[in-house]
Amino acid sequence: MxxxxxxxxxxxxxxxxxxxxxxxxxxxxxxxxxxxxxxxxxxxxxxxxxxxxxxxxxxxxxxxxxxxxxxxxxxxxxxxxxxxxxxxxxxxxxxxxxxxxxxxGTAPVDISPVAALDAKRIRADRGRPNWTAAMLVAIVVVIAVIGFNLVGGKSAKTVTGSASAPLPSAVSSAPASPSVQPPAPAPSVAPIAAAPADKVTVKVVAEGGTSWISALDGDGKSLFQNNLDEGKDQTFTDPKQIKLVIGNAAAVHLYVNGKDLGPAGKDGQVVHVTYTPGDPQAG
The missing domain is CATH 1.10.260.40 (lambda repressor-like DNA-binding domains)
Known part of the structure; x- marks a missing residue:
């Protein structure tokens, strides 16, 4: 043996x-x-x-x-x-x-009918309309409607002040017609508003698919470590810095200290980035 x-x-x-x-x-x-x-x-x-x-x-x-x-x-x-x-x-x-x-000693097999059907579904998904662009247009329309309502309200107050005495009582007794309330804009596509100057604020939005995200604060503490599905977003704030690892960079849109930095990288690219309160220095 x-x-x-x-x-x-x-x-x-x-x-x-x-x-x-x-x-x-x-x-x-x-x-x-x-x-x-x-x-x-x-x-x-x-x-x-x-x-x-x-x-x-x-x-x-x-x-x-x-x-x-x-x-x-x-x-x-x-x-x-x-x-x-x-x-x-x-x-x-x-x-x-x-x-x-x-x-x-193996070779790739031919695509089965089920796989071919999945490929057709993928091509169909790519041909779908860009909902992000449509949502941005809707936000612009909503802002225009709100501005129009504000201007219309000021004009109505001016007419009421210049009318005769019986007019205010008639106006006050009539029920106010409810104004049309536009839908609230989706928070995932809006940039960061009024980011604190003494802190770093980073917002990540999954717009092109699902991506794995890891976020650490200035002390190395984990703030987030998980998949971020398409349409979801996360916002991180710290006095020192925010360190990110992004698994699928093309699927993630970055907003840093109130500024739109666009996609984090290319399709399938793993990106390591760190931001501080003064970032970005240009752009």
Whole structure:
């Protein structure tokens, strides 16, 4: 009886190395899991943060970083997990999928009718009207209506003061006609009003999809750490600074100290930003 490593395990590793060499990958190139782990560390993210941003469970993230794809449920799901994790940490997902296919001897399957239907739904969603622009137009209309009502009210007071004595009693006895109350504007698209000059105020609005957000105050205390769904917003205030980590930068709109900074970054980009009471210095 021989005590040591299992022959089957050694043979499996040797076969994997031979397959990688046959695929044109240098011997000193980090494995797929090691590549993802290094990219995650470089992005300053933990496994829990990556799991929250990709919806890939923590045990599966650990297994993939150890080049164990048995928990993925098959090659199809393994490819999807690789692309999602690579997008979250800033790695080349397609290159990792190609290496996975070369090592494991698999190839992408044709899109099933259900997947094709999902693709059509995605294209249909992209063709929907821009509700953000429509809401901004509605806000402008509401402001115009309010201004018109204010001017009309001043004119009515002037006419009442210049009328004869019986007129005020007639006007006071008549029931006031209810004015049309416009719908209140949505708070998620309005910029920060009257931001305190001695504090930093940051407002994040999810406008282009769902993004994972982490917010820390000036003492390093966590203010928020979760997914921010589309249409939702969060506002953070601190006397010193606000530090943000944004998992999907293109989906998040930033307002800092009352100023509109626009989208936080590109699609799938992980952004680390820090703001103080004097920011932004320009713009």
């Amino acid at each position: 021989t005590i040591g490593k299992s022959p089957e395990r050694d043979n499996s590793r040797s076969s994997t190395a031979d397959t990688a060499a046959g695929a044109g990958v240098p011997d000193d190139t980090p494995s797929i899991g090691r590549t993802l782990a290094q990219a995650r560390h470089a992005a300053g993210l933990t496994v829990d943060e990556v799991s929250a941003g990709t919806r890939v469970r923590v045990p599966i993230v650990h297994a993939i970083e150890e080049d164990d794809f048995s928990r993925c449920g098959g090659a199809f799901y393994a490819r999807g997990h690789l692309r999602a994790l690579a997008r979250a940490v800033g790695a080349d997902g397609e290159a990792l999928v190609a290496r996975y296919d070369a090592i494991h």
